[in-house]
Amino acid sequence: MGTGAKHRLVFVDRLLATLVHLRHAITHDVLACWFGVDRSTITRAIGEVRPLLAERGCTASPGVRLRTLAEVVDHLGGKTGIIDGTEIRVRRPAVGRKDRDTFISGKSRQNAVKTMVVTDADGRVLFCSPTRPGSCADITHARQLGLVKLLADGPTVEVLADAGYQGLGAQTGGRVVTPPHRKFKKNAPDWYEEMYERQRKAHSSRRIRVEHGIAHLKNWRALARHLGRREHISHTVQAVAVLLSHQQTADLIPARQV
Structure with a gap:
């Protein structure tokens, strides 16, 4: 010492x-x-x-912090959670690195890393996962984090997700809810198009809060585009999530007291 x-x-x-x-x-x-x-x-x-x-973990309520995905699932027992993946641009790896292409996102065609964000039904951030290279699919990332096993063996939780997670519903006993599959790819009848759009918009309006949570995360300039070392990005994402969740919880306390 x-x-x-x-x-x-x-x-x-x-x-x-x-x-x-x-x-x-x-x-x-x-x-x-x-x-x-x-x-x-x-x-x-x-x-x-x-x-x-x-x-430190994300603040779910005063005195309650969630550090792992298992703790988040237990906290959401009987409630609704929302998950989504988001990408953060990073610097391109040096020439000659064998994993150089793994950071190229298939969605944005840019060098990026990906993290899975979990919020509650009100859009408050509960968890941000360690990052993965941008080429990793959303559903693959969720499986690697053990989300399927946690939902299948844990408490009853409804998890809203976008089309990138289609397939998890069957593996979790219907606990992951995704947009409806499109049954007609060509020459769909008018009645089906109207029903499909109505169902899709209803699902999108329920999960829009996670987009708001991600937008609040991206307001922190360190996540708008990461210019530092890629090995530090996981700690950066989780540190910002911790600070944001604490701020969101603190903002709710005066409103409840009134």
């Missing part, structure tokens, strides 16, 4: 520098000028604080 280099920034300043970096994507050089320290000091401070924030 007490050995090694001493911090020139107290913990509060290190935390503040990390929050400013996540919220506004301020570079380490600028933060170093603001705090009157070397750039490496800011880099070390953010590298220490960011994992601590990520490990």
